Amino acid sequence: MPSLIRDLASEVGDEHVLTEPDMLVGYTTDWTRRYHGDALCAVRPGSVQEVTAVLRACAAHGATVIPQGGNTGLVGGSVPAKARAPAPVPANGRAPASVPAAAPGPRPAPARSLGAVVLSTRRLRELGPVDTLGAQVTAGAGVTIAELRAHATAAGLEYGVNLASRDSATVGGTIATNAGGIVAIRYGATRSQLLGVEAVLADGSVISRLSGLAADNAGYDLAQLLVGSEGTLAVITAARLRLWPAESAAVTLLAGVDGIAAAAALYAQIRSLAPGLRAAEYFEAAGVELVREITGLPAPLSRPAPAYLLAEISGSTDDAERLAAIPSLEQAAVAVDAPGRAALWAYRERHTEAISTAGIPHKMDVAIPLTRIAAFRAELDEAVRDAADGAAGTGPSGPRVFVFGHIGAGNLHVNVLGPDPADSAVDETVMRLAAAHGGTISAEHGIGRAKAALLHLSRSQPEIAAMRAVKTALDPGGLLNPGVLLR
Numbered sequence: 001m002p003s004l005i006r007d008l009a010s011e012v013g014d015e016h017v018l019t020e021p022d023m024l025v026g027y028t029t030d031w032t033r034r035y036h037g038d039a040l041c042a043v044r045p046g047s048v049q050e051v052t053a054v055l056r057a058c059a060a061h062g063a064t065v066i067p068q069g070g071n072t073g074l075v076g077g078s079v080p081a082k083a084r085a086p087a088p089v090p091a092n093g094r095a096p097a098s099v100p101a102a103a104p105g106p107r108p109a110p111a112r113s114l115g116a117v118v119l120s121t122r123r124l125r126e127l128g129p130v131d132t133l134g135a136q137v138t139a140g141a142g143v144t145i146a147e148l149r150a151h152a153t154a155a156g157l158e159y160g161v162n163l164a165s166r167d168s169a170t171v172g173g174t175i176a177t178n179a180g181g182i183v184a185i186r187y188g189a190t191r192s193q194l195l196g197v198e199a200v201l202a203d204g205s206v207i208s209r210l211s212g213l214a215a216d217n218a219g220y221d222l223a224q225l226l227v228g229s230e231g232t233l234a235v236i237t238a239a240r241l242r243l244w245p246a247e248s249a250a251v252t253l254l255a256g257v258d259g260i261a262a263a264a265a266l267y268a269q270i271r272s273l274a275p276g277l278r279a280a281e282y283f284e285a286a287g288v289e290l291v292r293e294i295t296g297l298p299a300p301l302s303r304p305a306p307a308y309l310l311a312e313i314s315g316s317t318d319d320a321e322r323l324a325a326i327p328s329l330e331q332a333a334v335a336v337d338a339p340g341r342a343a344l345w346a347y348r349e350r351h352t353e354a355i356s357t358a359g360i361p362h363k364m365d366v367a368i369p370l371t372r373i374a375a376f377r378a379e380l381d382e383a384v385r386d387a388a389d390g391a392a393g394t395g396p397s398g399p400r401v402f403v404f405g406h407i408g409a410g411n412l413h414v415n416v417l418g419p420d421p422a423d424s425a426v427d428e429t430v431m432r433l434a435a436a437h438g439g440t441i442s443a444e445h446g447i448g449r450a451k452a453a454l455l456h457l458s459r460s461q462p463e464i465a466a467m468r469a470v471k472t473a474l475d476p477g478g479l480l481n482p483g484v485l486l487r
């Protein structure tokens, strides 16, 4: 191990190889505090050449590599697993009977034994000039989404991804997870913003397609292959990204509704009235109460409602008046200026922070077809109660369930407080319920370590076998993020 540290330090400089436990903890614990593991060190390369050197050194020493950007991921994919003591060799030399049957498809070589190295991309911060003619820009993997958005805005354009973690989440991390966020119904998820990437493969070779050609059909689209790959196929070092014309004005509407069916119906109504719909978000009374308790915000509307729809359209005061006149609106607040809009957004955007302040949540990120979303919601509370019943940590009043999300995409974030973070019965129940309603177990956060065992709920065996074949072809030694996405 000391020789690995020496080799890494000689490539990136002593100050960029962190080994002290108190320095490492921020790299080995995820944002939720539910996932934490062990690392030999965290290394912070400052160029694509240094990333190559780090991967080659780790491979040579038999260490694995965990790519990490802003470490805001919510599925345990950005941090290493706990180091395991080596398994005892059975006396008869055969595998113990409890070893599960192998899933179909080729598998990468067994995980290496030395331990994990966290590769932080946060020093890859180069942000190129905006090409206003082509409406595109090249950004280093470690540039944050807030920096990228500000850079685009300064050139009169908009980057089409926005999310509450914008100050820390990075270009590389959002590509690796195909992050969605609050304007995905307008511009698509991160996948739709990507024109090309530069990335280092497990063998240290560099693939680079940063020309920005919007029309380029020469073979497999390797950039798109890396979208949603969660650090298992390559380390992304830079990306060429599409930008959009900035929208001059926006109107935000917060409406109180009876429940999710009413929210979905109101969303559809607004969509037909306002072609410039930018966002359609859902949350409920329990979440608003907690957000207010943690932040001290006033009540959002004059009367509390069971649930809320927050919609944003590109438009002006006239559009605001048209929206406010929708007959089914019982009570609503409308804002056209930036501070007023931010005040309404706070009730939605501060959910994650408020829930995390109250405890370590179980986070599920499902999407359900809009036609089934009310049926899913109707069954959810009882299913969670049953699954949490008797679990360590669940108090006599039962689990606390918070449901919010991007209703325009059918994407609901189900957060549950109460059951011990190590108990996954609630997580599995919610994901199975989503699958039973024709939904997916991961709408936008990815699979990570949290859901790798349940990937089969959303992908068929042939699909998982094909994914394993891709992983084996690109990373035959199992260097990159073992245990994430594919068990």
Ligand code: FAD
Residues within 6 Å of the ligand: 031, 066, 067, 068, 069, 070, 071, 072, 073, 074, 077, 078, 121, 141, 162, 163, 164, 165, 168, 169, 170, 171, 172, 173, 174, 175, 176, 177, 178, 179, 180, 181, 182, 230, 231, 232, 234, 235, 236, 237, 352, 353, 444, 445, 448, 481, 484
């Ligand atoms: P990390 O957390 O560091 O890593 C995430 C995954 O990507 C890991 O598997 C990691 O190994 C891999 N990875 C990171 N960088 C690279 C790289 N350069 N090359 C290869 N692999 C890499 N997500 C949404 O989709 N929509 C939301 O609205 C949203 N809101 C959020 C709000 C809050 C308050 C928080 C805390 C999180 C939110 N997230 C949301 C989740 C998270 O911000 C996203 O998943 C984001 O894309 C993660 O980016 P990151 O840079 O922090 O990546």
Ligand code: 2HG
Residues within 6 Å of the ligand: 074, 164, 181, 349, 351, 352, 363, 364, 405, 406, 413, 414, 415
């Ligand atoms: C959001 O939409 C994020 O706010 C985070 O995706 C969701 O905290 C969560 O579960």
Ligand code: ZN
Residues within 6 Å of the ligand: 181, 405, 406, 413, 444
């Ligand atoms: Zn979300």
